Amino acid sequence: MNTLTKLELPKRWELLEQRAQAAGLDAGLFVERVDSAADRIDYLLQRVKTGGGGLFEVFYGLSGSGKTTFLKTLPKQFQQIRVSSFPKDMDLSTLPTFIHDTYVPGDTSARVILIERRDNPSQRDMQNLSETFAELLEVFRDPKGAALVLWPVTREPSAHKIAEEAWTTGRDSMADTRSRGFYNFTGLPKERFYAVADTTTRNLTGDGLETFGVTPEVANDLLAEAQTIADFFNAVDLYAEMQREKTWSILKTKVRARLWVVLPGDVPSAIRSTVLSLTQGSRNRVDIELVAEFIDQPDEKAPIYVADWKARRSAMAHILRAIDLRLFELPPNVSLAAVRAYGEASVKEKLKQPAAKLEDAKTAMRNSKLYKEIEAELGINKTPFAGASRDVEETSNEYRRIQAVASKGDKSLNKAIGLLLSECLKEDAPTVKVVSEKQSLPNCDLKPDVCLHINDLDYICIEPTWRSTDKGIPGELDGGQNTLAASHMKKYLLDKAMQYIKALGI
DSSP states (O other): OOOSOOOOOOOSHHHHHHHHHHTTOOGGGGSOOOHHHHHHHHHHHHHHHHHOSOEEEEEEOOTTSSHHHHHHTHHHHSSSEEEEEEOTTSOGGGHHHHHHHTOOTTOOSEEEEEETTOSSOOHHHHHTHHHHHHHHHHHHTSGGGOOEEEEEESOHHHHHHHHHHHHHHHGGGTSOTTTTTEEEOOOSOGGGHHHHHHHHHHHHHSSOGGGGTOOHHHHHHHHTTOSSHHHHHHHHHHHHHHHHHHHHHHHTTSOEEEEEEEEEOSOHHHHHHHHHHHEETTTTEEOHHHHHHHHHSOOTTOOHHHHHHHHTGGGHHHHHHHTTOEEEEEOHHHHHHHHHHHOOHHHHTTSSSOOOOHHHHHHHHHTSHHHHHHHHHHTOOOSOOOOOOOOOHHHHHHHHHHHHHHTTOOHHHHHHHHHHHHHHHHHHOTTOEEEOSOOOOTTSOOOOSEEEEEETTEEEEEEEOOOOOSOOBTTTBOOOOOTTSHHHHHHHHHHHHHHHHHHHTO
16 A cells, blocks of 8 residues: 555645645645736726615636636735625525625625635526515615625536626626626636645645645646636645555565664753754654755755755655654653663663663653654654753763763664663554664665664664764863764755665655
8 A cells, every 4th residue: 555645635625625624724824816806806896885776796607617616715914804605495486585684784894795616507596696686786776785796607607607697687787897797717827827726735734835746847847738726726635646546656665674874962941942944843843844945956066865855856855755754852761761771782882871760761652742653653652742841061971971881882772762762662553573682674775773664675774873972071071073063964964865775765
C-alpha cells in the first residue's frame, strides 16, 4: 500500500468547508477575492440601499468556476452583510415568503438571499418562474423585501431565460437596467489558480504544491487545458497522484526509509530554538522552503551535496517529503537517561551521576517529543507532549561530559538511545523491532544509527547528531564552536538527506 501522503484538493465549496472544519480552520480566510464579481455585488447592494426595494440577478458561470465559493464567502468580503440561503428542498414558489420571513426589525445589515443548489434548475423551477417573479415583485416593493436575491446558474440557456423572465416581470423594479438580471461570473484569472491551489494546500496539509511534485513550471502546462479553477484542481490532483505513484514504485521495490534527525544538545532552549527555526507545524517536519534557500544561494565552492541538490531542485520538496525528513530536539535529561541506563562503562565514568533507574530513564524517553511522534506514527498516542525542558546548568554540564566522547565517535551513545527506545517499545508496541548497530536496510546500502522496523519495508531511521553550544565547564572542559546553530544543522540535514536520496534511487 502506498504510504506517501496523498494530495486532495477540494474542488467544491462543500468539500472545502468540510476539510477546513476538520482542520479547525475557517475556509473563508484563505479563499481569494474575485475583484470583478465583488465590485458587481457592491454595486447591486448600493442599488438596494438607495432604491429602497429588492433586486434580483442571475449569477451565470461554468460549473467549477467558483460561483458558490465566492457567494458563500460574501460575509468575509463585505462588512455588515447578512447572507441567507433559500434551501433546495423548498419549492421555488415559496421564495417570496422566505425573503419576507428573513426580515429582522432594526437590523441595518445588507441582506443577500442565495437560491442555493439550483445551479441546474429543474423543469418544475422553470415552469414556476412567472408565478414566482410576480409574487417576488410585490415583496420587493415592501420595505421587508429590501434584499439582493442571487441565483447561481450553470446552464447558460436557463440563466438567460430566468433573467429574461425577471426583466419582463418587473423591469427596473426587479433587476438592474444595465445587466437586465444577468451577470456572467468568470471567476479568478488563470494566473491566480496556482497561488490559490498552493494556499489551499498549505492551509489544509501544512505543505505547498511543490511537496507533491507540482512546481510552477508544471502548473503552467496544466493551465493550458483548464477552463475553470476546478479543472485546474483536477489536473493538479491527477499530476500529483502520478508523481506519488512514480515515487512509490521506486520505494516499494527497495524500502520506505523515513529520515528523522535527532538533535541531542547541552542547553534545552538552544536546541529548541534551532529545531523551531528549521521545522514547520506540530509534526517537526523540516521547513523545505527554508532549507531550499540555502541551496539557492550562489556559491562557487559549495559542497558536492549542494551541487547534487541543485540538479534536483525542482523535485526537492517532493523528494524531502517522500523520505519524511524531520528534526527533533533531544534535551540533555533524555540523552543522559539513555547513557546512564545503557551507556558503556567508559562513557558513564565521565559522569558525576553515572547511573539511573531504568524506569526513570523510560519515563524521560516517553515524555520526549521524539517518542510522542513515534507513538503517533504507530497510532498508539497515550498522552500529549507536555512541553520543553527547562535549562538546568548541572544537567547541561553532565551532557557536555558525554558530548566530549561523541566528538571522537558517537556509536556507543547512539546505541544507548536505541536500546532505551527498544525497552520502551517492548511494552508500548511489541511488534516494532529496534536495531541500533548500523545494520543495513533491505535492498539498499543505508545503515541508520537507530532503526525502527514498523512493518514490511517501512522503517523510521533515527540519526542523532550530538552537538553543543560554545560553553564549556569552568576548570574542566574548554568551550568550543557552537555546533547547535541552525546554519550548521541546515548543512547536516541536506547532506544526510542526499545520502538517503542516492541510496534509495529517487
